Amino acid sequence: MNPVWTLFAPLAPFTAAAGAAALLFALFLAAQGFPAVEALGLVVEGAYGSSFAWQNTLSRAAPLMLTALCVALPARAGLVIIGGEGALAVGALAAAMVPSACAGWSGLPVQVLMALAGFVVGGAWVSLSAWLRHARGVNETISSLLLAYIGIAVFNFLVEGVLRDPASLNKPSTPPLADAYLIGSMPGLDVHWGLVWGVVFCIAAWFLVRQTVFGFAVGVVGGNPRAALMAGLPVGSLILASCFLGGGAAGVAGMLEVAAVHGSDNAALLAGYGYAGILVSFAARHNPLGIIACAILVGGIGASGSLLQRRLDLPDAATLVLQGALFVALLAFETLNRKGVRRV
Amino acid sequence: MSDGSDSLALGSLALALVGGALRVSTPFLFVSLGECITEKSGRINLGLEGILVLGAMSGYGVSLLTGSAWLGVLAAGGCGLLMGLLHGVLCSLAKVNDIAVGIALMLFGTGLAFFLGKPLIQPQAPMLPSLDLGAWSDSAQLQSALRINVLLPLGLLLAVLLHWGLRASRWGLALRLVGDNAAAARALGYPVVPIRIGATAAGGFLAGVGGAFLSLYTPAAGMKVCPAGRA
Numbered sequence: 001m002n003p004v005w006t007l008f009a010p011l012a013p014f015t016a017a018a019g020a021a022a023l024l025f026a027l028f029l030a031a032q033g034f035p036a037v038e039a040l041g042l043v044v045e046g047a048y049g050s051s052f053a054w055q056n057t058l059s060r061a062a063p064l065m066l067t068a069l070c071v072a073l074p075a076r077a078g079l080v081i082i083g084g085e086g087a088l089a090v091g092a093l094a095a096a097m098v099p100s101a102c103a104g105w106s107g108l109p110v111q112v113l114m115a116l117a118g119f120v121v122g123g124a125w126v127s128l129s130a131w132l133r134h135a136r137g138v139n140e141t142i143s144s145l146l147l148a149y150i151g152i153a154v155f156n157f158l159v160e161g162v163l164r165d166p167a168s169l170n171k172p173s174t175p176p177l178a179d180a181y182l183i184g185s186m187p188g189l190d191v192h193w194g195l196v197w198g199v200v201f202c203i204a205a206w207f208l209v210r211q212t213v214f215g216f217a218v219g220v221v222g223g224n225p226r227a228a229l230m231a232g233l234p235v236g237s238l239i240l241a242s243c244f245l246g247g248g249a250a251g252v253a254g255m256l257e258v259a260a261v262h263g264s265d266n267a268a269l270l271a272g273y274g275y276a277g278i279l280v281s282f283a284a285r286h287n288p289l290g291i292i293a294c295a296i297l298v299g300g301i302g303a304s305g306s307l308l309q310r311r312l313d314l315p316d317a318a319t320l321v322l323q324g325a326l327f328v329a330l331l332a333f334e335t336l337n338r339k340g341v342r343r344v
Numbered sequence: 345m346s347d348g349s350d351s352l353a354l355g356s357l358a359l360a361l362v363g364g365a366l367r368v369s370t371p372f373l374f375v376s377l378g379e380c381i382t383e384k385s386g387r388i389n390l391g392l393e394g395i396l397v398l399g400a401m402s403g404y405g406v407s408l409l410t411g412s413a414w415l416g417v418l419a420a421g422g423c424g425l426l427m428g429l430l431h432g433v434l435c436s437l438a439k440v441n442d443i444a445v446g447i448a449l450m451l452f453g454t455g456l457a458f459f460l461g462k463p464l465i466q467p468q469a470p471m472l473p474s475l476d477l478g479a480w481s482d483s484a485q486l487q488s489a490l491r492i493n494v495l496l497p498l499g500l501l502l503a504v505l506l507h508w509g510l511r512a513s514r515w516g517l518a519l520r521l522v523g524d525n526a527a528a529a530r531a532l533g534y535p536v537v538p539i540r541i542g543a544t545a546a547g548g549f550l551a552g553v554g555g556a557f558l559s560l561y562t563p564a565a566g567m568k569v570c571p572a573g574r575a
Contacts, residue, residue, distance in 0.1 A: 080443050082390075141390070141443050278447055317458030324452025328434070331445050335437035 014283065017333040021326040028321065029314075039312055043322070046307030047300025053307075055190045059261075060273075061299035062191075063088070065198030065291055066253035067277025069205050070126060072286040073246035074140075076209055077239050078222035079133065081126060083144030084250040085274025086151030091122035091251025092258045093155050096174045096265040097163070099181050107180040114181070115255050122251015123244035125151060130243035134236045152270060159265050173266035183260035192260035194253075199292055201249055206288035208245075218242050250274060276302070279327045298323065366492050370561070371396060373499040374554030377506060378547035382428075384510060385543035386523035389431050390446025392551040394453020395424045399555025401461035408469035413560050416469070417495075420556035421549040427453060428548020432541030472560045493561045495553070502550075519543060 026036035047057050070084035094117040102110055129147060132138040165175040183193050209215040221228040221238050228235050257269050280298050284290030305319040375392050382389045399420035407416030431449055435442040474491050510516035521529045522539045529536050 080441075082447055141388075145390070275451065279451065282444055282448075315459050315462040317455050317462070320451065320455030321459050322455075324448060324455045327448035328430075328445070328452055331440055331448055332434050332437065334441075335439050 013333040013336045014330065016336065017329040018326065020333065021322065021329040024325045024329065025322045028325075034312060034314065039308060039314065039318075042307050042311055043301065043304040046304030052190075053300075053303060056303040057296060057300040058191045058195050059299075060302050061292075061295040062194040062198040063253040063257060063273040064277055064280050064295035064299050065202050066249040066256070067274050068280035068284065068291045068295060069201060069277075069288065070122075070246040070250035070274070071278050071281035072284070072288055072291060073205060073209070073218075073242045073249070074126070074130070074239075075281065075286040076215070076222050077218045077242040078225065079130065079239065079243065080141045081129060081144045081243060081246060082141055082278050083126060083129060083146075083148035083151070083274070084247075084253075084277045085270065085272065086144070086148030087122035087125045087247040087250035088254040088257070088274045089148075089151045089155040089270055090125050090254070091118035091248075092254030092265055092269055093158060093163075094118055094121035094251070095255035095258050096177070099177055100175070110181050111183065111259065114259060115252055118251035118253075118255030119248035120251070122254060123246075123248035126247025126250070127240050127244045130239045134239050148274065155265070155270065156267065159267070163265070165264070168264075168266070171266055171268075173264040176264045177259060181259060182263060183256065192256070194256035194260050197252065197256065198295070201252070202288045202292050205245070205249075209288060214238075214241070250277070253277075276323065279323060279330075282327065283330055298326075301326070363491075366496060370493060370496050370499055370557045371554040373496070373503065374557070375551045377499065377502055378424075378428075378550030378554070380506065380547075381519070381550070382544050382547035384519050384523045385540045386526065387432070387435060387442045387540055387544055388446060389428065389449075389544055389547055390443055391427065391431055391449030391453060392446075392547070394450040394457075395427045395548050395551040396555040396558065397457040398427065398453040399424050399552030400559040401457035401464065401555075402552070403556030404469050404559035405461070405464055407471075407560055408464065411470055413470045413472045416560055417472070417553055417556040420552040422552070424548040424550070424552020424555070425545050426548070427552075428545040429541065431548070432544035435544070436537045436541060469560070472557070474561070493557065495557050495561065 022040055026040055029039050030036040046053055048054060067084040067088060070087055071081055074081040095114040098114045098117050099110055102113065125147060126144065129138075129140045129144040132143050133140040159174060160172040163174045164172050167175075185192050186196070209218070217228070217233050218238050218241075220231065220233060221235050225235055228238075253273060254269070257273075258265060262269050276298055280291055280294045283294040283298070301319050301322055305316055308314045308318050309316055375396060379389065379392055402423040403416040403420030405416075406419035407413045410416070427449060431442070431445055434440055434445050472494055474493050475497070476487065476491050510520060518529070518534050519539065521532070522534060522536050522543075526536050529539075
């Protein structure tokens with residue numbers, strides 16, 4: 001095979017799936033009398049057509065990169081974790097509580113503490129599923145999904161309860177962060193620094209997975225847990241650690257949503273990044289570097305929603321339909337992959 | 345406070361609990377029964393949440409168009425059947441993971457339901473009737489607690505039937521065999537893949553019916569109130 005082909009062959013199923021999803025979406029719109037071709041054009045324009053669109057896309061891609069890691073790192077250990085939304089919620093909760101505990105501190109230490117709090121709490125939340133799986137044999141997919149519902153409920157309970165700022169009347173929120181603790185935009189752009197965090201986390205995750213002994217050991221556990229036990233690997237600790245790191249990434253996504261986007265905890269913060277992160281990770285086939293690109297793709301679909309609403313009067317769920325179609329097509333076209341890619 | 349009023353308060357609390365449980369349990373019941381059939385065949389369909397929401401939307405829409413709530417229930421089941429069929433067929437391809445497809449269908453079904461259901465938020469569709477099991481009582485509380493929807497006894501009956509069918513019938517044995525030991529089932533000549541597809545489709549049908557309850561019975565639910573009701 002010539003080298004160009006070997007470079008691009010792994011992308012073939014992805015390209016085919018993206019094409020099929022676009023076709024499906026176009027047919028779906030055409031069947032209802034919407035201008036399908038124009039709609040597809042608007043998706044591209046709304047996602048990447050202008051500097052404004054790019055900034056919108058990148059702002060959405062930042063949390064997606066982190067929540068996708070919450071799927072990709074456990075997947076490396078052979079676990080399907082879909083509770084990133086819960087880790088994001090409890091991470092945001094923990095991060096928002098930090099400033100009240102260290103009043104009078106300067107900006108940077110508090111921001112670091114907030115990120116740490118989000119990381120540890122989000123990681124612990126997802127580790128619960130890993131522990132249940134390892135110690136009690138509970139299916140980690142179901143338990144992480146149910147834990148996500150619990151995390152979201154705890155979030156809403158506290159934000160509408162004891163943590164509520166009495167001044168937030170019609171939209172229950174925690175007290176707003178002081179300006180010194182907010183994470184600002186990158187110079188010259190309307191994109192917050194979270195994008196850099198997301199990219200750095202993804203690169204670090206790639207390095208961890210591909211270049212370290214730890215990453216290799218986790219890969220062995222994912223490939224064959226019994227062989228890993230035979231080889232003397234600490235399977236339980238490795239599963240717990242990979243889930244902790246993944247959940248931590250989602251928790252940091254929650255912290256960023258608090259400190260860079262919303263400024264406080266409120267219901268608007270849970271916008272489904274945890275669920276869309278699942279799609280991103282599967283689209284990237286759990287490769288941390290691929291996640292960067294796929295997050296920009298999926299973030300772009302989300303960013304085009306308002307343009308579709310304004311120009312064609314489509315319902316706001318149109319982007320959800322496109323994402324769903326893309327996800328279904330991606331998985332269906334996985335069957336075309338002749339190389340033995342591991343099923344997770 | 346006297347003992348009499350205490351026991352009265354406790355009694356009405358218990359009554360409210362039982363009444364509430366009877367009211368909200370129906371979608372859980374149907375989705376669980378559907379997932380039970382699917383999982384007995386050896387597959388997991390996590391997309392039932394999406395099917396539930398899609399069933400709620402399509403049931404409401406068809407009930408509005410045809411004026412018959414029962415046709416709405418049927419349409420909801422039909423939509424669920426199609427989604428289940430899609431899941432079953434996709435998972436029969438090589439290298440396709442059933443859990444991942446379920447998550448994808450959850451996203452897809454919810455998106456479809458919210459997209460197509462947008463014009464359905466305002467108008468009022470005909471609702472399913474309710475059964476007044478408490479008509480014999482003078483107590484208004486007891487009456488409202490025992491006013492149940494028609495789908496609940498249907499679901500309970502179905503649960504008993506399913507229990508019996510899985511234990512004692514030929515197809516129940518075949519279904520469990522396919523789930524427990526696909527190789528043995530194949531050796532006995534059972535078509536493993538079609539049985540799994542059929543079981544997933546049947547599970548989707550029941551989840552769709554459970555969704556129809558959400559929109560066709562729950563008072564004032566309309567289209568936007570579709571709770572996370574997966575079992």
